[in-house]
Amino acid sequence: MRFGVFGSVEVFGPDGPVSVGQPRHRALLGWLLLHPNQVATPERLIEALWGGAEPSSAMSQLHVAVSTLRRALRELGMVDVIRTRPGGYLVSLSEDDLDATVFDRYVNDARAAHRRGDWPMSAELLRHALTLWRGDALAGVTAPYAATARRRLHESRLAAQALLAEAELALGHHDDLVGELQDLVRQHPEHEQLVCQLMLAQHRCGRRSDALSTARSYRRRLADEQGLDPGAQFTELEKAILTADRSLDLAAPARDAPQRTAASPAQLPFDVHDFAGRKREMDQLDALLDPTGSCRLVLISGTAGVGKTALALRWAHRVREQFPDGQLYVNLRGFDARRPPAQTLTVLHYFLRSLGLEPAAFPADVDEAAALFRSRLVGRRVLIVLDNAANTEQVRPLLPGIASCPALLTSRNRLPSLIAHEGARLLQLTPMRREEATLLLRRMLTRGASDAAVEQLATRCAYLPLALRLAAAQLICHDHLTVAEYVDQLGERDALSLLDHGVDDDVAVSSAFGVSYQTLTPQGQHLFRMLGLIPGPDFTPPVAAALTGRSEAALRAPLTELIAANLVTEYLPRRYLLHDLLRSYAERICATEESETDRHAAALRLVHFYDQTVFDAYPLLMPRRPDTRRETIQPPVRSLRFTDRGAALTWIDHERDNLIAVIQLAAERGWHHAVLQLTADLFAYFVIRRRWTEWLAALRIARESAEATSDIAAAARVENAFGVLHKQSGRFDLAELHYRRAIDLATTAGEERAAGAFTVNLAGLRVGQGHGAEAVEMLRLALTYPAYRDNPQYAITAQVNLACALIALERNDEAASALDEALTAAFTLGDLQNACIIYANLVEVALRRGQHQTARKYAEEQLRLAEELGDPLRTAVARDNLASTLLPDEPDIARQHWAEAHRIYLELHHPLSDVLGPWLATLSSFADRDELISSDDLRRQRARRQL
Template sequence: MRFGILGPVEAVADGGPVSVAQPRHRALLAYLLLQANRVVTPAQLAEAIWGGAEPATARSQIHVAVSRLRRALRDHGLDDVIVTRPGGYRLALADDQLDADLFDRQVEAGRAAAGQGRHEEAARHLRAALGLWRGQALTDVTAAFAEPVRRRLLEQRLIAQELLCDAELALGCHDRLIPGLRRLLEEHPTRERVACRLMLAQYRAGLHLDALETARRTRALLAEEQGLDPGPELSTLETAILNGDLALDAGSRAGGVPVSSAATTPAQLPFDVQGFAGRRRELDRLAVLADASDRPAMVLVAGTAGVGKTALAVHWAHRHRDRFPDGQFFVDLHGFDAARAPAEPLDVLRRLLRSLDGADAAVPQEVEEAAALFRSRLARRRALLVLDDARSAEQVRPLLPGSGPCAVLVTSRNQLRGLVAHEGARPLHLGPLTEAEAGELLRAALGERMDEAGAARLARRCAYLPLALRIAAARLSCDRHLTAAGYAAELADGDALAVLDGQSDGQGGLDGALSSAFGLSYRALGPAARRLFRLLSLVSGQDFTPATAAALLGVTPGEARGPLDELCAAHLIAEHRPGRYGMHELLRGYAAGRLADEEPGTGRAAYPFPRPRR
């Protein structure tokens, strides 16, 4: 069985193509393929297909479409491709069954071969990748989700074409590249990376005037359509062609295009998380960053301690680094760091400017001047800026680019409402993993030792929090005699937070990690919010109301609103539905520990929920 989305949506079984004639059925199949091997709810499907304008009969239409898709697949002997799971549907997909996945693997293999100088092998992989395309991706799908996916896949295709050009330039194939590059530049006339490769091919073919004309035409189009000058890659290459730079000759640089005469292009992303699991919906929502064109795009990823904000940001950035050829910056702002004060914007700007202009570059001593210079340096660049662990909007604001196709990804434990209200950041709330995603994470970490039932119990005890799950997985990996079920029982029998905090790697790497992470958020609260957080550990049940919070503090509901909002903004509690709040069990355990340490003797017997003060 194989599926295709790199063109019209198709499903092909051993006995031939599966008929998917109805547009809605094709859209449904395509979306399930994009979310393969994870449970998709009817609400997600309705949002994907109708974009928030679903009819009253949306659920029944989805049910009918799923039934007919199953019937079409069953007619070809495929009974378990789309299965019903608690909460929704899951399409089971093997690694080699979707053309888009095969495309990604071939491109990565080509990139790896090129990085090691094996250009013929790189070209082979990249030709195989591009040969999987049958036209425009999702050609026959008009559902709401399709256009952003089409843009993302088109960008990946263009990157593969550019990588293939690099490999063939390195092999000395500049003459035969020129017609194809001309056509590609006609389709994407302001894509500077294509223009640069065409200019280099023309120069090496002896067409020096044609190369300069390509530069002139691209420069004029950028000015006319985007109001921008070309970036450093095209400008540097144009100057080198005018000067007859010997470095451009075939064989002198294995086909490379010079991009900067001042400093190395920043590539500062830290090590990607191994065994990253789930978060497909959140990764898709970050696609707005990759689509940035005429002005910077910004997403704020906010969530509680240990929920995986940095892991998500770094993983997405690595997956899409090729879309930001002018630099990928990573800055830890130390907004919640027990060992360091929050980073000062001027210090961060100095570091960023030196990475752009060279270590010896002069940097203004005033934050406003440094911020203005940084914006000027980024104005013509397609760069990615990851600002991790931000404490406030004021800390982030001077670091933002002012124009051009830059993308900014901010992570914070706070909601940073000022960035959303004034700078237009798109908020992305990151909650705990779903049950299926937690299982995926444990499966990646434990491999053949994975016990599905035991792992499900363990994930519940870890509140589906990625940091807790990784601590548990590390303990299981180091103790070959301990099972997931046995470890889940340990957590159930005692204080789960204390048990997880006690799992050290022998060098202090994990010891107390959860309590430390929670403590940084707790200590940033005001006195009333800290006290409310402690007292909430006394509340039985899964959630509570503002009236409960007021009773705990002995104040009116209106007076309790401030501490409640502060806890919500810090992601130490969450409003599950209007007027109902809750916190996960590990945070409740931390709150109970704070209560015992800071208000010894306080307990349920001493707290009969007094009437609010009037």
């Protein structure tokens, strides 16, 4: 699940539940979640939030709330959840996204099980549904709609509790039920069904007097408070208890239940204790292996410890009554570290004996035995479970020949031949979802623990059922240890070692992984070991090639082998990952089976691959390279080359987290020049994409590397990058501090061109701070450095900042002249970034001169370049400028551009959202056109200071 309303309105991010936005924002999210996949008009949302007492700024507040929610969701990795549609907004949810939707599905399934008398299944589903509740629904939401919605949700919860009590009574769990029912009746004394269930539970526990006392209390309360008599169900039950009617006793099992014979085997092992979750997978098995026999073979495949056997047995137990002629089960031991795989002929003899055939009639040939086995199944409905298959050859003779006897197969391998030639349907089992993993831990643990601690433990176990069960077992055996303390230990030590501590090898997580690893070819084993060196969250074939020093073509077969063995997952086209525990195992065997020299060389190749790729992409993003000394790493690694800037930006977008991890890896290994080099090479990307959090992380690592190497020139570049970052994000005091440090360090290092460039950056900042005259002096100072002044690329930046200063000083003609000259130079050099900035300033000059059509032409070019660059802040500024040019003639279109600009400002957490937001809210209050244009002039002057 991703969202919850059963408690406070929360979003379940990667680190647990998060409350987003302010109370009104959460109220809006709550309403949208309760009305998923349907368009809600702004008027309807305003009515829900304010109930007819909305303020004049309600529409603006609604837009801000939507933008805030979108930004918060995007930060949690949830893109395009709240969508704008003609007429309003729509929240797009799948069936598993919201706790209320999941709850309804479980309850509906439980009612279906209830109707067919499957009390265990009904109870299981209802217990799972009720664990989704975290407190009062919509807790903390005070909007007018909340009371009605909250009451409806709580009524659904109460109905589920009553249905669960009925199932538990049918199962004979009255002893455990009395206390729970007493609490429910205390909370809902008017609920007659709960009162009746409590009376029946008390009666079956031999507490007849308590049952009658409960009845008297209910009668008295009903008469005193409502002047009513109880209903017929209550009256009949009360009378039956008074007369000790034997019909109230738990029904005995039917005497005519079918008796199994030797030819009706029931070989399923015990159902898994504390089974949790996997509702979606159970439904998939229901659909594939339905009673009509639409499919005769299903393969459950997944990595070691993912719960394949548990799922197969849980489903087989659930449907066993549909196979009255028996259930056959065998563990084929395909991945057993202690015993060899089961021999196919031996298994066939075992099955034939189970079906009533005398051993003297067993064929000695596999094919003959397989044919006889298929013959014995004709006319029967038998379920066959083949667990832990090693390969297709082991399995094929064991398959039935008729659809009425389906086979359920589990294997760590995907067995493509079985899928291609036998028509097997593949159910790929992945680690549990977070809520399933935490539910499993809750069921196994006998002690209380905070939700956060349990969720952290589930995360550390990579949501892998085997690891979750071992962790719970460790906690049960060490009752002095809290869940939080155990989680801390997992974080401080090798998680695999801690999970396996004191555990037999045949059930240890690392042993399970080890068996899969040993089945690989030498090429597959080597690739798997090398993947343990990857510091980031995922990898691509070029990264694997860099690690191993081999070509992508040479790695195609071993990579396919790892995927087939479920040791690697392809979660996007050509993007792969190992879950955390498999990654830890790969690291461990890499450390023991690869020499330090080989590990060092592989890590160096990885760093060089990323650095060289980003360096080669730099000219596509920004024409001026950073002034850094490059080192050649041997042996050379084949880097990626991009044909256009869009491809380069997209690649870095996908690799951003990996790049930060590689920078950290280089720092840990003491390769400080590589850290400084790669961070400098990423400057153009971060300037364009405005990914300030990741940029800040990289710069902090780079600053430590500069200090470690006493590289003053590098430290100056890092400080300048800090200044650019803080200026972009609107923190001007910090930007000024870092620019001044950068100038001082560059001067000390004798880097004249850098000192000039950093001085120009500071001058541009001072213009935005309202100090135009001081900025002009700084620019003159920068141009005294010949190394800076004589470089055309740097001169463009100086001219642009000079024009900004002149605009601030209202010397518009001089500013226009400087901008025209700078624009010509920018296009000559292909400097689209500066060209975009120049057009923004030309718009300002034209508007100050009252030349709206000219300004519009410049703004349209500015927007075109900003979108071509892929720079979100420049795009927002361009839309803002274009709206100002359209205001006199097309105010409605202008308002649309402002709304989109405001949305982007909000997403970027930029201070300009505070400038544009109030302006948007008061647009309709201006009396005439001239007043509106004049007010926009003042707003833009204030906005310029923010840039």
